[in-house]
Amino acid sequence: MNVLAADPQKCALWGVFPEVECWVLTSYMPHELPKAYEPGAIETRWAEYWVQEKLFHVETPQPGDSRPVFTLLLPPPNVTGRLHMGHMLNQTQMDIIVRWHRMRGFVSLWLPGTDHAGIATQMMVERQLLKEGKKRREMGREKFIERVWEWKREYGGAILDQMKRLGASVDWGREYFTMDDNLSHAVKEVFVRLYEDGLIYRGKYIVNWCSDCGTAISDLEVKHEDVPGKLYEIRYPVVGSSEFITVATTRPETMLGDTAVAVNPTDERYLHLHGKQVLLPLMNREIPIIADELAQPEFGTGAVKVTPAHDPNDFEAGLRHNLPQIEVIDEHAKMNGNAGAYAGLDRFAARAKIVEDLSAQGFLVGTKDYTIALGKCDRSGTIVEPRLSTQWFIKIAPLAKRAIDVVDKGYIRFTPENYGQIYLNWMHNIHDWCISRQLWWGHRIPAWYCKNDDCKNVVVAREAPSVCKCGGTKLEQDTDVLDTWFSSGLLPFTTLGWPQATRDLDVFYPNSLMITGFDILFFWVARMIMLGCWFMMPPHKPGSNKAGPDASVGSEDGELRASVPFREVYIHALVRDADRQKMSKTKGNVLDPIQVIEQYGTDATRFTLAAMAAPGTDIAFSESRTAGYRNFANKIWNAARLMFMNVDRIDASLRPTSGQQSPPHKGIVAFDVSTLEDRWILSRFNRAVKDVSESLEAYRFDEAATRIYDFFWGEFCDWYLELIKPRLNFEEGADTTEAKIACRNLINLFEASLRLLHPVMPFITEEIWHAMYDGAPPLRSIALAGYPAADDAQIDLGTETEMAILQDLIVSVRNLRAELKVEPKVKVPVEVFVHEAETRRLFEQNLTAIERLASVERVIFVESSLGNLPGTRGTSRFDVRILYERKVDVAAERERLAKELERIEKEQANGQRQLANEQFLAKAPAKVVEGLKARAEELRVLQEKARAKLKELGENT
């Protein structure tokens, strides 16, 4: 049976009968391959195979195993997530790097998992409940959480299933979820230890409050947006005087909670008012005028209202001056009981009313247009209210110090480099991190409060305490959960078994690399570094001795170096649409990767993302590019068809067998180099391998991809395959020795090229590779084969130069044919004059190639220069002329020549000028000067010829 009949039933069976996989493969009939590559059927088949075979499962290497290790953590997508182009870019890059390492013999662990995503998930389930007419609070915490778990079990794996379709070579056997028992346990452990280290505190501070989500959020979750707003100037009457003091505010509703007016201590305008009271309008409360740096003399009137309960700066000032904190806005963003007549109003309704009342009572001095940097909740878009609230915080400075050190010292390297600086800037200005969230879905804070009124003790513990130190037994756990990023910040070590001293931790930590987008650089990358450098250093490092540095690491600095969560960070760009617009649901320009994949194939889509991933700019994803790379896949496919057709015809036993390649092989298995094209392609292959490896080393996915593309299409297909065809197409009854050699070379070169390409296009390479071995490959997958390593000894500049001359001749003849409009089917005789005997030998040895590729009937070598005869092309090494009676289009030819001559002379003038310049001769490197001289000579010849020809054409008219 033919597997390419794309039989979905068989694929489906796989899940049930994994043992049948060879059944499909051995029946492969390559000569029946369809003309066009059909990625759909092939890709789903292999995607399933890779998962079923547990191909990428990594057993922990035991002591004594000397293989190098490569570890990569998948940035865990939210359980609520659907795969978007950003994921696909991220995963493509990771997969390329991981497959590449694996093929180079690294124990390569790519760890997958999902994030419980506190707010996002809770909101999603709440919305779902709402459709059933249920509300979270009515349901109760326990029931609600059970419901979220249900939802997670049902839908939470969607994004990972999509990943499987992409062929991501992750170890599915190690998949984690951030709320798994072991990870939850580690989260608790971390919290308790930070608390014991004095780095976690609880307190009443101003936090960013999202009234929609009903929770505090961290600074990072607030997105500032410049919007046109108003600046209101309000005058407060000074008690015991007829004076007023005018303050300005963008949020007049907060005035209800004012507890002072501040002026700068140095501001002479207000010296006489220090210590006086003002009467707060609308509220008729007396509040003091204080002298504080908070007020800047240059701004507005130099006097500022102080609302400690609703502004972070005012809060600080309030502490300095012992001011009362009066909250006037509640958790639903409504005015509360302290707001007098405005109680119950929404904050914006209150604002309008207050402005109206102030105006009516003559307190409003003026209203100005003013641009406000409005803070909005990243998740809900609601305007964030700074609000006094009791929360848990992490004291960040000690953590940040280490996180700065490791980057300063180069223990973590960023690519592109400038992100290192961006990271450091941020880290230097970091504030304490509010980690408590008023949600239900997440890791509950391991703190218990004693309900004994006399005690009110807080117990932070790993397990629920049964009794308080006061003897009380009524202890209640904090109802808040932790910020999602708290747990994801621990993943590099908790997924490997921390706090246990595991073998995994020894082997796989630090991770080798982190690949992610800059959008979570601070949210996640920075937190991982801070927490990693804290918990993988003594005394928290498992098995570490509190007394001193770990003996295996040696020094304190060594400890620090070993504590980083990853050695390198690669930051990738954002994927935008073809018009460079950010993809967003509201704009409706979101490209669904799965749809693109279905249309063009996963390999082509991956290739697009790789090829466009140049550093520094975002990726404008254009489908026309993907179509182009789909064509590339098709090209590979057809090259394979050519190969299979010939193998089957010439000698099917030429197919490689499982014994032939004892993996992992780093080059081409065997290669005969008796012809120019063989020596040439071998040289070019090695050069490509070298370039690709260098590019991948530098995370230049774009360079690697285009280099492979150029090699495979431009060199292998366009020239090599064409050149070996005569040998493959032996005549009936003729000796097949040559054909067999050519065929074997083709197979082995193709096989190595597939390995070169595999990390970027895993599916088509796997498919063809298996087919080459006729279903009995030496390994279960090409992914386990060796990655080609360049052999400098096989790079041959002399051969490449010879080939270049030959190509030059062929292209020259093609040019002439096109200019003279020779009918494609007509083979023409050509005259060739060579400047050197070697060139003649080269042409003579490759006559077949010239005749075939340039449609030449025969080559006549002549003894004198063809100079200016019609139908002639010349280079510095040869002249070639096609013998064809059709009249040259004199006008067109003259125009072409004139243009060419102009170009030559322009370049010539440039060169002459430089060569005449003594400073140039003195300062420029010899190589450049020599090159220029050689070129000048070439140009001289070319110019002479062009002139002569032009002259002749002129005379003819």
Added chain:
RNA sequence: GGGCGGUUAGCUCAGCUGGUUAGAGCGCCUGCCUUACAAGCAGGAGGUCGCAGGUUCGAGCCCUGCACUGCCCACCA
């Protein structure tokens, strides 16, 4: 308010530490269904490298200024 990118062919982008003739894909034009591939083959047109100065023997690349554009960060009313 601070900081970081980008500006190269009609479109989307490459161009490595400054060095001989600035490249690719798509699109466009001409001719070909040449038994691997029309998702292909062969040939071709198309660029004052955003603007203005400067450094240099030499600038798309380095420096300065300007213009346009995108992004990140920021507790100043």
